[in-house]
C-alpha cells in the first residue's frame with residue numbers, strides 16, 4: 149500500500165517536472181523564433197522602405213511625367229508596400245504559431261526523454277526501499293509474535309524460555325545479515341573502495357574461510373584450483389563477492405557434493421569460475437537472479453533455503469566496480485557455473 153502511494157507520488161513529481169521542463173524548452177524555442185522573426189521583419193521593412201525611396205527618386209528624375217502621375221505612382225506604391233508589409237507580418241505570425249505547435253510537441257518529447265533516466269532511478273529506489281522494508285518486517289513480526297505468545301503464558305518453563313530466546317537470536321541474526329547486506333550494497337553504490345595490487349589466490353583463500361563452516365555442515369568439498377595471479381582491486385569486497393557465489397553454490401547444492409573454483413588468465417583478463425552440482429537455475433530465472441530481492445523458485449528456495457535475494461546483486465555490483473562482469477550458465481538438476489571476469493595486471 150505504502151509502495152503504491154510512493155509510486156503515485158513519484159509519478160506526480162515526474163509529471164510536474166515534465167510540464168515545467170516542456171515549458172522551459174518551449175520558452176527557449178519561442179524566444180528564438182520571435183527574436184529571429186522580429187529581426188527578419190525589421191530588415192524586410194527597411195528594405196521595402198528603401199525600394200520605395202528609389203522608385204520615388206526615379207519618378208522625380210523621369211522627364212515627361214506630370215506631378216499628378218507621380219502622386220498616383222506614389223500612392224500605388226505606398227498601398228502595395230503596406231499590403232506587402234501586412235502579408236509579411238501575417239506570414240510571420242502564421243510561422244510562429246506553427247513553431248509554437250510543433251515546438252510544444254518537440255519540447256514535450258525532449259522533456260520526457262531527459263527525465264526518463266531520472267524517473268527510472270527514482271522508481272528503482274522506491275522499489276528498493278519498499279522491498280527492503282518488506283524483508284525487514286518478516287523477521288521483526290516473527291520476533292514480536294513469539295514474544296507476545298510467551299508473555300501470555302502464565303507459567304513458562306525454563307526450556308520453553310530458552311527455546312524462545314534461541315528463536316529470537318536466530319531472527320536477529322537474519323536481520324543483522326540483511327542490514328549488513330544492505331549497507332554493503334549502499335557502499336558499493338557509493339564507489340568507496342580503495343584499490344591495491346593483490347594476489348588472486350589470497351583473495352580466494354579469504355572467501356573460502358568465510359564459507360568454510362557452511363561447507364563443512366553440508367559435507368561439501370570445495371576444490372580450490374586458483375593459481376597465483378596478480379590483480380588490482382579491493383581485497384575485502386572482492387573476497388566478499390566470491391564468498392557470496394561460493395555460499396550460493398553450497399546453499400543450493402545437495403549434501404556431500406562438490407564445488408570447484410578455478411581461475412584462468414589471458415593477456416588482459418582474469419576469469420574466476422565457480423562450478424557446483426546443485427539444483428541449477430531455470431532459464432526463465434536466469435535474466436533476473438542479479439536483481440535486488442529476486443529469488444528464483446519461490447516454492448523451494450524461499451521456504452527451505454535462507455536468503456533475501458540480495459547476494460548476487462551485491463556480487464555483481466562489486467565486480468562491476470572492478471570493471472568486470474559476472475555471467476552464469478546453468479542446467480536445472482545438474483548445477484550452475486558462475487564466471488567472474490575482471491581485468492588482470
Ligand code: ADP
Nearest residue numbers: 396397400428437443444455456457458459460
Ligand atoms: P539468495 O539470498 O536468495 O541466495 P541471491 O541474490 O544470492 O539471493 O541469489 C538469487 C537467486 O538466484 C537465489 O534465490 C537462487 O534462486 C538463485 N541462485 C543463485 N545461485 C545459485 C546456485 N548456485 N544454484 C542455484 N540457484 C542459485
